[in-house]
Amino acid sequence: MNILVLNSGSSSIKYELFDTIGNRVLAKGIVEKVGMKGSFLKIDKPNGENVKLVGEILDHKIGIEYVLGVLVSANHGVIQTLSEINAVGHRVVHGGEDFSGSVYIEDKVIKVLEKTSELAPLHNPANLKGIYAMQSLLPGVPQVAVFDTAFHQTMPAKAYMYGIPYTLYTKYKIRRYGFHGTSHRYVFSRACAMLNADPKTIKVISCHLGNGASVDAIKYGDSVDTSMGFTPVEGLIMGTRTGDLDAGAVTFIMGKEEITYDAVSTLVNKFSGMLGITGVSSDMREIENAANAGNERAKLGLDMYAYRVTKYVGAYAAAMGGVDVLVFTGGIGENSASMRQAICSELDFMGITVDNEKNKVRGKEADVSTDGSKVRVLVIPTDEELVIAKDTEMIISNLK
Numbered sequence: 001m002n003i004l005v006l007n008s009g010s011s012s013i014k015y016e017l018f019d020t021i022g023n024r025v026l027a028k029g030i031v032e033k034v035g036m037k038g039s040f041l042k043i044d045k046p047n048g049e050n051v052k053l054v055g056e057i058l059d060h061k062i063g064i065e066y067v068l069g070v071l072v073s074a075n076h077g078v079i080q081t082l083s084e085i086n087a088v089g090h091r092v093v094h095g096g097e098d099f100s101g102s103v104y105i106e107d108k109v110i111k112v113l114e115k116t117s118e119l120a121p122l123h124n125p126a127n128l129k130g131i132y133a134m135q136s137l138l139p140g141v142p143q144v145a146v147f148d149t150a151f152h153q154t155m156p157a158k159a160y161m162y163g164i165p166y167t168l169y170t171k172y173k174i175r176r177y178g179f180h181g182t183s184h185r186y187v188f189s190r191a192c193a194m195l196n197a198d199p200k201t202i203k204v205i206s207c208h209l210g211n212g213a214s215v216d217a218i219k220y221g222d223s224v225d226t227s228m229g230f231t232p233v234e235g236l237i238m239g240t241r242t243g244d245l246d247a248g249a250v251t252f253i254m255g256k257e258e259i260t261y262d263a264v265s266t267l268v269n270k271f272s273g274m275l276g277i278t279g280v281s282s283d284m285r286e287i288e289n290a291a292n293a294g295n296e297r298a299k300l301g302l303d304m305y306a307y308r309v310t311k312y313v314g315a316y317a318a319a320m321g322g323v324d325v326l327v328f329t330g331g332i333g334e335n336s337a338s339m340r341q342a343i344c345s346e347l348d349f350m351g352i353t354v355d356n357e358k359n360k361v362r363g364k365e366a367d368v369s370t371d372g373s374k375v376r377v378l379v380i381p382t383d384e385e386l387v388i389a390k391d392t393e394m395i396i397s398n399l400k
């Protein structure tokens, strides 16, 4: 089955055409700057080359039409006709409390998603644009939604409720939802496969460290707590997001700087985190380079970043009554040996010890713990597109 996986953001559309029988990616790429000047489609060729096609991509529908055109084109095509696309799988960021798993998209699902948009105004409307576009461009081709939040719907109320008036939960559904669920679910299943472990018997802490970052406590296969909350701002210090921050500091800043909702939202989402602390960049490689060159604020940023992750690992081990496996994924988790080392350096007391030689690995699956480490420390490159393709295949096959 050929599944087109789409991740529609506000100004970009990532795509991947996946052949589930051959278990391989047929084509992938990204449309960038949708609705802006200088929009283009970039194809990632299997040999590592990029092909950039500039075009006037005014909206998501035009962007996806462009992608479909490229998939069947003489120069860059990988299929003969669009009828070879059997289904479309969409990444949808927020499923609210309505979806605890992936779903076949029908009208009633779209209605719920439209309602859920207010919980993720930066993401869900863009995801919906991708869904509407596919409905009109490939009518009759089944579509599936795979949610970032779904995996975390197993959290108990004591983990997802906030200490705010209960009516704010009943009125507006303000609670912890958690994100990166597709990634945490994927690395959990890979960890079980790598260790030949029964999912129902192990306690895993998964650290997804990318531009956005979150930690997940997975007990016997269920997400029982996670660091992102009502929005993806809570928890770890990220590229440009604050992570945990005293709500009192937010109201204080609003008062002092005389700023309102939009400005404070931009502040905590776009100008904070590693960028705000270091003043260097939101990009971990640039921050590591600056720290190596002696930049004190870059060093402080790295220390703060690692310390926050370490604290969450300790907290989630306590939340689960122990931990058997610690997983690192995401651009930083997969690639930065020094960050993994910094995070684990204070965790000996919990039986977490990293082997410095094994830890030199980058971007591939590996067990980087010492032979004697009580907790296995794994590096696992994430693959959210694969999960979306597999979920889509399963749901579509069950329809028939």
Ligand code: ADP
Binding pocket: 209, 210, 211, 212, 239, 282, 283, 284, 285, 286, 288, 330, 331, 332, 335, 336
């Ligand atoms: P996104 O959350 O946008 O998918 P990624 O998971 O690709 O992001 O992670 C991007 C982050 O990974 C950036 O901060 C980048 O600097 C970092 N990263 C990528 N490669 C390395 C590396 N070799 N060493 C350190 N950090 C890296």
